[in-house]
Amino acid sequence: MPLYPFWKIRSLLALQYRTSCTITSGNRRKTVTNTEDARFRNCERRIRDALADLLQTKSLTDISVSELSRKAKVSRATFYVHYDNVGDVFDELVGEVMDNVLSFEERFSCENPGCAMHEKPRYCERVRSEKKLAGVVREARFFPSVMALAWEDPDAKTDAATRGINPVVMRAVRLFQMSGCHAVASSEFAQRNDWPRIRRAIDAFIEGGLRALEKA
Amino acid sequence: MPLYPFWKIRSLLALQYRTSCTITSGNRRKTVTNTEDARFRNCERRIRDALADLLQTKSLTDISVSELSRKAKVSRATFYVHYDNVGDVFDELVGEVMDNVLSFEERFSCENPGCAMHEKPRYCERVRSEKKLAGVVREARFFPSVMALAWEDPDAKTDAATRGINPVVMRAVRLFQMSGCHAVASSEFAQRNDWPRIRRAIDAFIEGGLRALEKA
Incomplete structure (x- = not known):
């Protein structure tokens, strides 16, 4: 009997998250950087929302990528597909605050x-x-x-x-x-x-x- | 032979400082709170100048009363005759910056x-x-x-x-x-x-x- 393929184990593990943030194509895990993709955008939304939540009670400098990823229910690896660091996520939230403001x-x-x-x-x-x-x-x-x-x-x-x-x-x-x-x-x-x-x-x-x- | 009186030893020690900031009356050391006295004001001037100097290279939160007193060449006890803490000295310096500014x-x-x-x-x-x-x-x-x-x-x-x-x-x-x-x-x-x-x-x-x- 052949071994159960490792990428299937990974995708089984991923089931703990309701929505996957990395996109699988065929039976090979693949990082997609097409930012038009709805799942990609949804993932960034979750990371941004998680940071906004965390910032209600703690300061930006006290929030690590690990904590933020945990809160957003994404892996650290997935986080780094979307952002370089917590500050990048913060800057996008600033853009949201400024959205539609009279210039x-x-x-x-x-x-x-x-x-x-x-x-x-x-x-x-x-x-x-x-x-x-x-x-x-x-x-x-x-x-x-x-x-x-x-x-x-x-x-x-x-x-x-x-x-x-x-x-x-x-x-x-x-x-x-x-x-x-x-x-x-x-x-x-x-x-x-x-x-x-x-x-x-x-x-x-x-x-x-x-x-x-x-x-x- | 009687012992040399302790307050005279204290005033001899005080000679290391060019100007005394506490005022002696008779042969008993006495704290004078007459803020009109020139020596009193001169002492505060020295403490403020010392803080302004220290702030050129370090931050307010890193400056202790001990360090400031040493720099101003006054004792800690003398410092406390004039000010409660380093922040009080700072606030007087702020007043100096604002002196004569168009309101x-x-x-x-x-x-x-x-x-x-x-x-x-x-x-x-x-x-x-x-x-x-x-x-x-x-x-x-x-x-x-x-x-x-x-x-x-x-x-x-x-x-x-x-x-x-x-x-x-x-x-x-x-x-x-x-x-x-x-x-x-x-x-x-x-x-x-x-x-x-x-x-x-x-x-x-x-x-x-x-x-x-x-x-x-």
């Missing part, structure tokens, strides 16, 4: 005071009210990671040029505005009942600042 | 854009260019300590009331503005050759923001 450029392109009052949430408000990703927002790495995302934004350069504003000056003002917002939205002010009033004042301040910058 | 209220009371352009240095510029107290500015505790100073300022409340602005809103805006300034002035932007241009843009932004807040 500095959108505010800028608003010609009249108050015109940016459409449906998109502002950074200030998102930072304050985030529930599922609250642990991500609280991390010391959150703000530097947000700024790295903001720097890479190709629209920012175009927008600055269109308005005749030096792109370096524009970046510095963006750092100013986002740091200020971050400080207020993480402070005790954001937990007060009159937060909407505070937020409106900060919004008015930012819009007045942007108008003045265009004139300068 | 938020002074900016506010400026009716026209650009009118605040008088001789007083701004917070942004002070944070950027401080040399002797550079280590103080770099400490994580610096900004929270500055904000604590700002909260205690009795003029702030009066000013807010005069302008019909809710004092809580005014504090939140101040936190916004100073955090933003602090972030930019501690960033790589502040080391660029075109810093004056960046600083002018930030100033224009703040002034535009304040004007908008008055109208809101």
Whole structure:
């Protein structure tokens, strides 16, 4: 009687996980890097959710790949197919927090005071009210990671040029505005009942600042 | 022959220090808490200068009372006559950094854009260019300590009331503005050759923001 093939034992062991994150093709285990594949994306989702959960109670620097993989119910090997380290997962969560947030450029392109009052949430408000990703927002790495995302934004350069504003000056003002917002939205002010009033004042301040910058 | 009195031995030992920081009255050592006394103030000056020096190369949390006293050439006992802990000394250094800086209220009371352009240095510029107290500015505790100073300022409340602005809103805006300034002035932007241009843009932004807040 031939030995039971090792890859079948591995796939039997994999049954303990409801969804496999590595894709088997035929009877040979194979790493697929087609990031369009639904199972691949589902696996990254599970790893990101596990990290968001862990960050509710502990700090990023205290979370190892082993612990994160265990929580996400994937093997360490599978983890490394998707990410290089825990920090990479964190940066994707930062991208989620920033998803759909009203950008500095959108505010800028608003010609009249108050015109940016459409449906998109502002950074200030998102930072304050985030529930599922609250642990991500609280991390010391959150703000530097947000700024790295903001720097890479190709629209920012175009927008600055269109308005005749030096792109370096524009970046510095963006750092100013986002740091200020971050400080207020993480402070005790954001937990007060009159937060909407505070937020409106900060919004008015930012819009007045942007108008003045265009004139300068 | 009577024994040489112990307090005289102590005062002989004290000669190793050029200036005594505790004040002797008659032949009994006595702690004087008259803070107007020049020797008392000189001693605090030496302790503060020693801390500023130490902070150029190490972090606040790594500096003990023993090390600081040694550097300032005072005894531990003398240190405790003046301060409760190293943090208290630090907070006084923060006050020195903020000395004579153009206040938020002074900016506010400026009716026209650009009118605040008088001789007083701004917070942004002070944070950027401080040399002797550079280590103080770099400490994580610096900004929270500055904000604590700002909260205690009795003029702030009066000013807010005069302008019909809710004092809580005014504090939140101040936190916004100073955090933003602090972030930019501690960033790589502040080391660029075109810093004056960046600083002018930030100033224009703040002034535009304040004007908008008055109208809101």
